[in-house]
Amino acid sequence: MQTINRAQLFRASCLSLLVTSLSFGIRAGILGDLGVKFQLNASQLGTITATAFWGFPLAVVIGGVIVDIIGMKRLLLLAFIFHLVGILLTVFATGYWTLFISTLTIGIANGTVEAACNPLVTSLYTENKTTKLSHFHLWFPGGIVIGTLIVTLFKMIGLNWQVQVGVMLIPTAIYGYLFSKLDFPVTERVASGVSTAGMYKAVLSPLFIFMFICMFGTAITELFTGQWIDVLLKNVTDNALLLLTLETGVMVLGRAFAKPILKLFSPQVVILMSTIVAALGLYMLSTLHGDIIFLAAIIFGMGVCFFWPTMLGFVSENIPKSGALGINLMGGAGMFAVSVWTVIMGKYYDNIVASKMAVLPAGTDPAKALEQAKSLAGPDVLHFTLTIPLVLIVAFTGLVFYMRAKKKTDPLTAVVV
Template sequence: MKEQINKNRLFLASCMALIVTAMTFAIRARLETVFGPEGVGLTLEQIGYAFTPAFWGFTLAMLFGGPLVDTLGIKKITWLAFIMHAIGIVWTIMASDMTSLFIATLFVGIGNGLVEAALNPMIASMYTKDKTKMLNRFHVWFPGGIVIGAIVGWLVMDVMGLSWQIMVGVLFIPLIAYAILFLGQKFPVTERVQMGVSSKKMYSSLANPLFIFMVICMMLTAASELGTTQRIESLLKTSVSNPLLILAFINGIMALGRAFAGPVIHKLQPTGMLVFSAIFTFIGLWLLTITSGAMTFAAAGVFAVGVTFFWPTMLGFVAEYLPQTGALGLSIMGGAGMLSVSIVLPVMGKLMDDANATEALRTMSILPAILTVAFIGLYLYMKKRKPVTEQA
């Protein structure tokens, strides 16, 4: 009897793996104060450099992992992600200076990248008729995991007064959970393999001007979202007493938005959602430069509404309109996004060291302003075009 693919279990396991990925972002944000000027003694710029491997390591893992997903299979890449995560978590617990923090962050970044490289195309291949909707549901657990990580950090360190090593060690819980859920399961092949698209066709599709445009936009959307949230502790420490709660608030809104993305996707379509997201992200970042206290939550809420649909909708757009780019196309998108974050983190740190957080936020608001114009153009260009799955 042919072994069946358990879509529900694979999807649940994927969500758990993404929770690990997301929790590392929140916990790393909390570590900024541990290793910063008032802790270990690193400058904010040095911390920015120590954190960059989380993003370019992610990028390398996705760029190399993308084509390997088609050849080695989703299963092997997923288990490699588990190994990288385990090493990275242990190394983080042992970190004591910039170098060890850098190496630990690199392993975590590679694990995170491999999770995205393997599981985005797996979900696209399992749910061919609802790619954007299911990718949004999957990516509920990126903000969801950040909420969990932010609350864990707050409870362990601020409420219970325990060590930061215990906070990092909590990551082993979802790590072991996703390993158990994936254990013994049959994995699907990628959609490119299902469609019979050759490697030559896949690589040539990467030169499509529309795909190149989306890659550039992905760099700006990811930097707008993750560049801001990754440095939330330093950006908002003069505005609110506990910036980590702002991070939890932002990601709580994002999780709810992605969980109920279906009707919004149906009404606006991916391009309409992207225009909406860019406008609200710009307004949110601008408001964060002029608010303090309780009003910071209102500004953060507007920002959260903006960035909610960025990442999964960008991936969903490529999966629907450019499926011939395969797993590599999705990996390049995610990798480009993370690469841009690795560039902006030290820049933001430098701005905060030399000027102030307001200047850093004001500079970041330029990105969604550019995206608003770009996505309006995309909306007009794509207005009469249908997804490839509907054209067949």
């Protein structure tokens, strides 16, 4: 007879997400070192970074389709294997292609974790989905904070980037062991008897398609900016990596206190307010200089804090028949969008720098000119990205009015299709 230990399963899920986020935080911190070590330009670094976002949607969508069939436990043991292989390949990387393959493998592991853990959390806490998803997803920014602090500390004491990456093996081994020993429930859709046809019908509903498209923008605003902040702003401030630590620290606190906020406001209102604050923070990051840029990082962190878990929670609560597939399609959409945007912006960054260098006056010091070109290119990339949350403000305003009208016409039921 199965004994479902809800608390232990939730803790193990948080630990697996910690490994996912450590990969983001540590990679963001060592990106510059990898560029120097292997002589990679911003476009190449952008492509390597993007492979993690390619692997993620691939795994999360496939996982969303098969999780009801093979079960969440088998999916998480696969995630453990992919994490183990990806981390070891990164530690022993020798150049562009080995970094490409290892980062792709870690991306597949990360996507597999979310493909299993998001439906696991909603199955364990059917009465409190959005709040528990926020508590679960606080370990994503939490791991980024830990990862960036590890990079900073290890650099101070002279440990190389291979050691920094190798640290991830410890929580990977622990979560793999825990999941191998625990019993799992079936997914919420299977437990409630919703048919596969009903699930596919739900993900083709207009409301789901709208949220799916909006997920492109919320994910780019949150994850692209965080992953690239060290590269984009390192010539603007001496503490660019600390900006990421500060921003993600704010996200941890916000998600930890999601329960009272979600009691005061509906998920769609939280998403709209978040988008407005995120747009303000991104504008400040792209225009300010000096110490006040740390205030910009705090405001930006407050804005993007609720994006990911609240988008997933909204879909799970208002389109419940979409099940694990619905949640995982949302995650896949977000990561795919980030992968495309990262490559585009990497090339955009290189083109800005090249154009600035092409018109140098005679006698200009090339090294100083390159530094100045980079200091202009980074904020320009962020300013260009600002258009995304500005469009989202309009979209989510419409969502708030739509849900308000829906509640008036059908106040006792969720939007079920």
